[in-house]
Amino acid sequence: xxxxxxxxxxxxxxxxxxxxxxxxxxxxxxxxxxxxxxxxxxxxxxxxxxxxxxxxxxxxxxxxxxxxxxxxxxxxxxxxxxxxxxxxxxxxxxxxxxxxxxxxxxxxxxxxxxxxxxxxxxxxxxxxxxxxxxxxxxxxxxxxxxxxxxxxxxxxxxxxxxxxxxxxxxxxxxxxxxxxxxxxxxxxxxxxxxxxxxxxxxxxxxxxxxx
Numbered sequence: 001x002x003x004x005x006x007x008x009x010x011x012x013x014x015x016x017x018x019x020x021x022x023x024x025x026x027x028x029x030x031x032x033x034x035x036x037x038x039x040x041x042x043x044x045x046x047x048x049x050x051x052x053x054x055x056x057x058x059x060x061x062x063x064x065x066x067x068x069x070x071x072x073x074x075x076x077x078x079x080x081x082x083x084x085x086x087x088x089x090x091x092x093x094x095x096x097x098x099x100x101x102x103x104x105x106x107x108x109x110x111x112x113x114x115x116x117x118x119x120x121x122x123x124x125x126x127x128x129x130x131x132x133x134x135x136x137x138x139x140x141x142x143x144x145x146x147x148x149x150x151x152x153x154x155x156x157x158x159x160x161x162x163x164x165x166x167x168x169x170x171x172x173x174x175x176x177x178x179x180x181x182x183x184x185x186x187x188x189x190x191x192x193x194x195x196x197x198x199x200x201x202x203x204x205x206x207x208x209x210x211x
Contacts, residue, residue: 002062003083005030005182007068008076008157009091010150010182012101014071014171015157018091020192021171022066025184031067034203036125043125046071068103070106071129080161086096087181090157090168095147102150105200107141110134119167122204 005027009015021029021119027033045060049071057079061067070081093101109116110133113126115163133140137150139186157166166182171191179186201207 002058002067003064003067003079003086005066005068006083006086007066007073007091007105008078008088008153009068009169010073010098010153011070011101011106012098012124013091013093014169015073015091016194017171017192018068018089018169020194021175021178023070024187024192025179025182027066027182029064029066031061031064031072032069033071033129036066036071037055037122040121041175042045043121043128044126045133047128049075050128050136054105071132072088074133076157077160088157088161088166089178089181090154090161090166092154092168095150098150099143101204103143105195107146108207109204113140116204116208118204122138149174176189 005022007015007018009018011033015032016034019032022028022030038044045055048061049055061072061079067073067079068089076088080086085138092098099102110126113123113130118126139145158168167177169178169181171193174191197207
C-alpha cells in the first residue's frame with residue numbers, strides 16, 4: 001500500500017513524539033532513525049541511496065505506514081511524488097530552539113562519533129548518515145550551514161506541498177490539529193512526549209564528556 005504519512009521535518013523538531021502519536025492513532029509502524037538502527041533490513045537501503053542509487057521507495061519503506069525524522073525527512077520531496085496520496089506532516093520549531101537542540105544532540109554526535117564506542121553495525125549506519133545528512137543535507141556541522149539548510153527546508157515544504165495535503169505541526173499543538181488533519185477521533189490522554197536530550201544520548205551509551 002505504501003506510506004500514508006510523510007514527515008518532512010528535520011530531526012529535533014518533535015519527530016519521536018510525532019512517531020509515537022501516529023502509531024497510537026493507527027498509522028504505524030512509523031519509520032524513524034531508530035528503525036534504521038534497529039531493523040537489519042534498513043541500513044542496506046540507505047547505504048545504496050547515499051552512494052547515489054535510484055531506490056524503489058516502496059521497497060525501502062515496505063512494512064511502514066508512516067515516516068518521520070531522518071533519514072526519510074531528507075528525501076521527503078521524492079517520497080511525496082512516489083506516494084501521491086500520502087499526507088505530509090511538517091514538524092517545525094523556531095530556528096534558534098531547533099539549533100540549540102540539534103547542536104547538543106545530532107550535531108554533537110556527528111562531531112564526535114568516531115571517538116564513541118559504538119557497536120560496529122551502528123557505527124556503519126552513521127558512516128552512511130554522515131554522507132547522506134552532514135554532507136548531503138547540511139553541508140557541514142557549523143551553525144550557519146545547519147540553520148541555512150533548516151530554513152531552506154521549511155520554506156521548500158511550504159512552497160511545494162499543496163496546503164490541503166500539508167500540516168505544519170509541533171507536538172505542543174496537541175492532538176486536535178493532528179487528528180483533524182488525519183480525520184481520526186481525538187484519543188483520551190495526553191499527547192506523547194519523548195526524545196529529550198538524555199533520551200537521545202541514551203541511544204549511544206550516554207553523552208560524551210569532553211574537555
